[in-house]
Amino acid sequence: MTDLIRILLCEDQTLMRLGLRTIFELEPGFQIVGEAADGEEAVSQYGKLHTQGDGPDIVLMDIQMPRLSGVQATALLTTSDPAARVIILTTFDYEDYVFEAIKAGAMGYLLKDVPATELMATIRQVYAGEPSIQPRIAYKLLLEFGRNSRVAAEPARSTHLEQLSPREIEILKLLAEGASNRKIAEQLVLAEGTVKNHVSNILSKLHIENRTQAAYLARERKLF
The missing domain is CATH 3.40.50.2300 (Response regulator)
Known part of the structure; x- marks a missing residue:
């Protein structure tokens, strides 16, 4: 060099x-x-x-x-x-x-x-x-790595994916690709408020705290 x-x-x-x-x-x-x-x-x-x-x-x-x-x-x-x-x-x-x-x-x-x-x-x-x-x-x-490690250490949590509706699975896949609520709404032809409600339901059903953990879980389960 x-x-x-x-x-x-x-x-x-x-x-x-x-x-x-x-x-x-x-x-x-x-x-x-x-x-x-x-x-x-x-x-x-x-x-x-x-x-x-x-x-x-x-x-x-x-x-x-x-x-x-x-x-x-x-x-x-x-x-x-x-x-x-x-x-x-x-x-x-x-x-x-x-x-x-x-x-x-x-x-x-x-x-x-x-x-x-x-x-x-x-x-x-x-x-x-x-x-x-x-x-x-x-x-x-480092903070997010710690959170994701805890998610990965609890395999039982991934079974909650089965509780998601087909629409929620669609939205979870888009979350994993980094799409914002607005982008998801545009792609799925939904109101942005409706997408926000779906995201809240997804986090609740998966017992996780945020979109990043949801995206991590989706990638781990190879949803896209």
């Missing part, structure tokens, strides 16, 4: 991408070697840059992007190249997103409101081979 850290910038919002590029241009020691506006392009660009002998040292990846999400793109990159070093840079600190990103192989997870100095420090840390997650995200992740 050289002292110049090569970065592949993957961000679907043009203004955000341009802003990040400007920050890196003003900071010595960094070079943007490629850009991508969606997850599919990120995977394609990564392979193309490596073929050209200018493979990125760091992939800075947004989570919500067209065609392939940042998590899906990360999984493809780390599967094809275990040495790929991906940092998620996003506006979302939802536990599910963090879990999925780390399972996909991301080495860093940052929110977009971080100061530029923290972004640069995280990139250098991951470049050196050390994972990095913001303390407030790591704290939430």
Whole structure:
């Protein structure tokens, strides 16, 4: 590796991408070697840059992007190249997103409101081979991991899935995919209030506390 850290910038919002590029241009020691506006392009660009002998040292990846999400793109990159070093840079600190990103192989997870100095420090840390997650995200992740472990340790709880109606199973599957009440309402052509009531019933029947635990249980039972 050289002292110049090569970065592949993957961000679907043009203004955000341009802003990040400007920050890196003003900071010595960094070079943007490629850009991508969606997850599919990120995977394609990564392979193309490596073929050209200018493979990125760091992939800075947004989570919500067209065609392939940042998590899906990360999984493809780390599967094809275990040495790929991906940092998620996003506006979302939802536990599910963090879990999925780390399972996909991301080495860093940052929110977009971080100061530029923290972004640069995280990139250098991951470049050196050390994972990095913001303390407030790591704290939430540990709390949720503890809750999910308790759910997984109680197999009897999963039998309560049989108490759900076909409509509640549909909604649970969408919860597991990270859909909001509004998105679920739009997809199933229901009122948002009706979806909210269904979600409350699901949590009550499964004897769990929140949507994240419901999503975890759905994934464990392979409902989708």
